[in-house]
Each structure stands twice: as structure tokens, then as C-alpha cells.
Amino acid sequence: MRWDVLETHLDEAAFLFTQWDRALESSTRGLHGLEKVEQRLQAHLDALAATGPRGAARLLRPALGRDEPEYVRAACVALLRAGAQAHVDAVLKTFSEGEPASRMEAWRALQLEWRDDAQKQLPRTREADRLEANGMTASEVSLPRGLMRGERLAWRTCQQQADGRDAVGRLARLMLAVGGDDKDLARLTELLQVPELRADVLWALGFSGRPAAAEACVPWMREASLAGLAAEAFCSIVGLKLEGALVGQRVDRDEALVPLEEDLARDLRPKEEDALVLPNPDAVEAWWAKARKDFEPAGRYLAGQSFGPLDLCEALMTLPMRRRPPLALELSIRSQGRCAVEVRAWAHVQREQLRAIQRLDTRLLVQPFAASMRL
Known part of the structure; x- marks a missing residue:
């Protein structure tokens, strides 16, 4: 075996998994863009899966103990794809006994390769671990299930938890946006007055499709920290494309002066929101003043089209x-x-x-x- 070549396959698979994860959150790439990254990733994973017992013993199974999560996931997927029971057992052991980050990567590998079988074959006593590894809590899972079953209690919970500061609150606000009536939408827009909820409410409003939700987003395009998010929500409803005179100026991070303590505590890693196109508020407001009449107040719209x-x-x-x-x-x-x-x-x-x-x-x-x- 050419171990240098196999190590390169593992390096590339780990790198491309990070790119694939970023593509899953992209504000510009759709399913086709995800496929472009995935085709390269799959080629490296298939090569690793074909290494046989020697490759698994020397390269893949040792990678399960690495500190870099992307290597753990790449190794887990390759081992599951190879199919030998010893390989599967190694992945299950990583999921059951590994460090939290490794457990999460093992679970993601099981989701990708086993999908429904992962839910059925893992012991029910591991429910909490499965949820944790998937970045969820039991309460976050129960609301959608209750709504699917048509339970009024689940819907009342969404209404009651709309101002929550936790993950349940975020989910509740989204549910009010996509499934609420006029009163629920009004409640949601009122929550724009709560500073710590503002960004999350704007995100939810973009999925409501209601002209009133688009209207509520317009003033926040003048708030530098929220302009991109507000414009994204607005445009997703009305179908406006931000280009030409509709595009605003981007303020560089270094130009915004903040207290030293706040600057040191700030997370400087790029977020997907940073890639959003910023609006020219005056131009967008002028466009909306003319276009508003074309939207039925009781209708629901997606990219400007009736939904x-x-x-x-x-x-x-x-x-x-x-x-x-x-x-x-x-x-x-x-x-x-x-x-x-x-x-x-x-x-x-x-x-x-x-x-x-x-x-x-x-x-x-x-x-x-x-x-x-x-x-």
C-alpha cells in the first residue's frame, strides 16, 4: 500500500468535510453547490473504505482518537462504508465511550451512512446521547412531533414560549412565523423591540411569507449589525434582488470602534451572516413604497410569488x-x-x-x- 497516498485521502476527506459543513449553512449555495463539494469528498471516502483490514488498522481506527473532529468523522464514515463488523463496532464504541466531540462526529457518520437504521439499531437507553450528539435537547424534538400529530398543547407551547431566550424559544418563534395567524404574527413583530431577540425574530419573519412581516423588517435595514439579516428576510418574501443601487456599503470590522473589553471578548470567526449582501435602506424603501400595493395582505409569498x-x-x-x-x-x-x-x-x-x-x-x-x- 502507498501509505502516503492513503494519508492524503484522509487529509483531503477531513478538509472537505469542513467545506461540506460550511456548504450546509451557506447563504449562497443551494443543493447543487453542495453536490459539487460532495463529489470530491465521496471519492476520498470511497478510497479510504477500500483500504481493507490493513488500512483500517493502521490509518482509520487510530484516527478515531484524534483531536480534530473532522478526521474522526471521515474515519467513521470510511469504516462504516467498508462494512466489516469490527469496523462498525469501532464506530459504535467511539459513539458510546468517546469524548463529546468524538461522539458527535460518530453520530453524524451514523446518520449519513445508516440514516434510519441508526435510530432503530442503537439502544433506546442512549437517547440522551443521541440527542446531545445531534446538538438537540429532548424539548426541541418534542414540539415538532407534537405539531405533526396535531396536538393543541404543542401549539400552545409555541405561543407561550415565543419570548424564550433558549433553543425552545427560537423554535417557537419560527413556528409562529410559518404556522401562526395574524395575532401570532403581530406578537412576533412586537418581539422586535426586545434587543436580545431581535436577530432571531428577523430570521423567523423571513419564513412567514406575509407582507406584514416584510414591512416589519424594513426599519432594521438601517441598523448596521442587523441590516443583512433584515434584508435577507425581506427579500425572501418579496423577491427583491439586491444589486446595483440597492446594495449598501459594507463597514469593515476594524472601522467600528468598540470598548477594548468588548473587542477582546468578541468572536472574530466569520459567520454566514457576514456574507449577506447589505442593503441601501433608502433605495429599498423607495422600491417597497411602489411595490407594496402588489402584495395581498392576507397572502403568503416566497421570493415575490404567491406561496x-x-x-x-x-x-x-x-x-x-x-x-x-x-x-x-x-x-x-x-x-x-x-x-x-x-x-x-x-x-x-x-x-x-x-x-x-x-x-x-x-x-x-x-x-x-x-x-x-x-x-
């Missing part, structure tokens, strides 16, 4: 990766779990799921969630 029952599926085919998870969750809720798209699965798996959904006569509802509650 119909099956448009969720089309949106999942074309929208940037960053905006797909909330819509996939809405699709699952409105179809009572019959239409599921795993937005963090391999791209080819997602395309298969979307093609299957397009063949179904789902007749999905677009009415508020409360109208379909049965229990």
Missing part, C-alpha cells in the same frame, strides 16, 4: 442551504410526517426524497397550524 401547497418542495430544490431547514420542518409538520427531507443528509439522498415527495398527491395545507389541530 402554494407544493411550493415548499420546489423551494427545497432551489433555495440556499441556509434557508432550507425551517422549510423542511414546515413540510414535515404540514404533511403530518409523510414528507420528510433530511437537510443534513448526503445531497443525493435529499434529491431522492424530494423526487418522492413530488410524486405524492399531498394536498398540503397552507392554513395556520391551529386550524389543523385535532387533539
Whole structure:
């Protein structure tokens, strides 16, 4: 064996997994862009999976103990793909006994390679570990399940937790945006007055599709720290493309003076929000003053078009990766779990799921969630 070549495959797979993870959160790349990264990643993973017992013993299984999470995931996927029971056992042991970061990577590998089988075959006593490794808590999982089952209690919980500062609150606000009535939307826009919730509320409003939500985003395009997020939400509803005179000036991080203590404590790592196009508030407001009349107040819109029952599926085919998870969750809720798209699965798996959904006569509802509650 050419061990230098195999080590290069592992290095490249680890690197491309970081690129693949970034693509999953991209504000510009859609499913096609994810596939471009994934094709290269899959080639390296297949090469590692074909190394046989010697390659697994010398290269892959030792990589399960590395401190770099991306190497752990690459090794886990290659071992699972190779298929030998000893390899599978090594991955399961990493998931059960490894450090928290390694457990998370092992679980991601199991999700990617086993998918539904991972949920069925792992012991039920490991439920807490599985949730933790997936970055979730039990309460975050229970709300969507309750809504899928048509439980009024789940919907009331969303309404009651809308001002929560935790992950449940964030999920509740999103649910009010996509499934609430006029009163729920009004409650959501009122929460824009709470500084620590403002960014999260703007994010949720962008999925409501309601002209009133677009209207609520307009003033916040003048707030430097929120301008990109507010514009993204606004444009996702009305379909405006920020280009030419509609694009604003970007203020460099170094030009904004802040107290030294705050500057030292700030996370300087780039976030996906940093890549959002900034608006020219005056130009956007002028455009909206003319375009507002073309939007029916009671309607729901996606990229400026009236939002119909099956448009969720089309949106999942074309929208940037960053905006797909909330819509996939809405699709699952409105179809009572019959239409599921795993937005963090391999791209080819997602395309298969979307093609299957397009063949179904789902007749999905677009009415508020409360109208379909049965229990």
C-alpha cells in the first residue's frame, strides 16, 4: 500500500468535510453547490473504505482518537462504508465511550451512512446521547412531533414560549412565523423591540411569507449589525434582488470602534451572516413604497410569488442551504410526517426524497397550524 497516498485521502476527506459543513449553512449555495463539494469528498471516502483490514488498522481506527473532529468523522464514515463488523463496532464504541466531540462526529457518520437504521439499531437507553450528539435537547424534538400529530398543547407551547431566550424559544418563534395567524404574527413583530431577540425574530419573519412581516423588517435595514439579516428576510418574501443601487456599503470590522473589553471578548470567526449582501435602506424603501400595493395582505409569498401547497418542495430544490431547514420542518409538520427531507443528509439522498415527495398527491395545507389541530 502507498501509505502516503492513503494519508492524503484522509487529509483531503477531513478538509472537505469542513467545506461540506460550511456548504450546509451557506447563504449562497443551494443543493447543487453542495453536490459539487460532495463529489470530491465521496471519492476520498470511497478510497479510504477500500483500504481493507490493513488500512483500517493502521490509518482509520487510530484516527478515531484524534483531536480534530473532522478526521474522526471521515474515519467513521470510511469504516462504516467498508462494512466489516469490527469496523462498525469501532464506530459504535467511539459513539458510546468517546469524548463529546468524538461522539458527535460518530453520530453524524451514523446518520449519513445508516440514516434510519441508526435510530432503530442503537439502544433506546442512549437517547440522551443521541440527542446531545445531534446538538438537540429532548424539548426541541418534542414540539415538532407534537405539531405533526396535531396536538393543541404543542401549539400552545409555541405561543407561550415565543419570548424564550433558549433553543425552545427560537423554535417557537419560527413556528409562529410559518404556522401562526395574524395575532401570532403581530406578537412576533412586537418581539422586535426586545434587543436580545431581535436577530432571531428577523430570521423567523423571513419564513412567514406575509407582507406584514416584510414591512416589519424594513426599519432594521438601517441598523448596521442587523441590516443583512433584515434584508435577507425581506427579500425572501418579496423577491427583491439586491444589486446595483440597492446594495449598501459594507463597514469593515476594524472601522467600528468598540470598548477594548468588548473587542477582546468578541468572536472574530466569520459567520454566514457576514456574507449577506447589505442593503441601501433608502433605495429599498423607495422600491417597497411602489411595490407594496402588489402584495395581498392576507397572502403568503416566497421570493415575490404567491406561496402554494407544493411550493415548499420546489423551494427545497432551489433555495440556499441556509434557508432550507425551517422549510423542511414546515413540510414535515404540514404533511403530518409523510414528507420528510433530511437537510443534513448526503445531497443525493435529499434529491431522492424530494423526487418522492413530488410524486405524492399531498394536498398540503397552507392554513395556520391551529386550524389543523385535532387533539
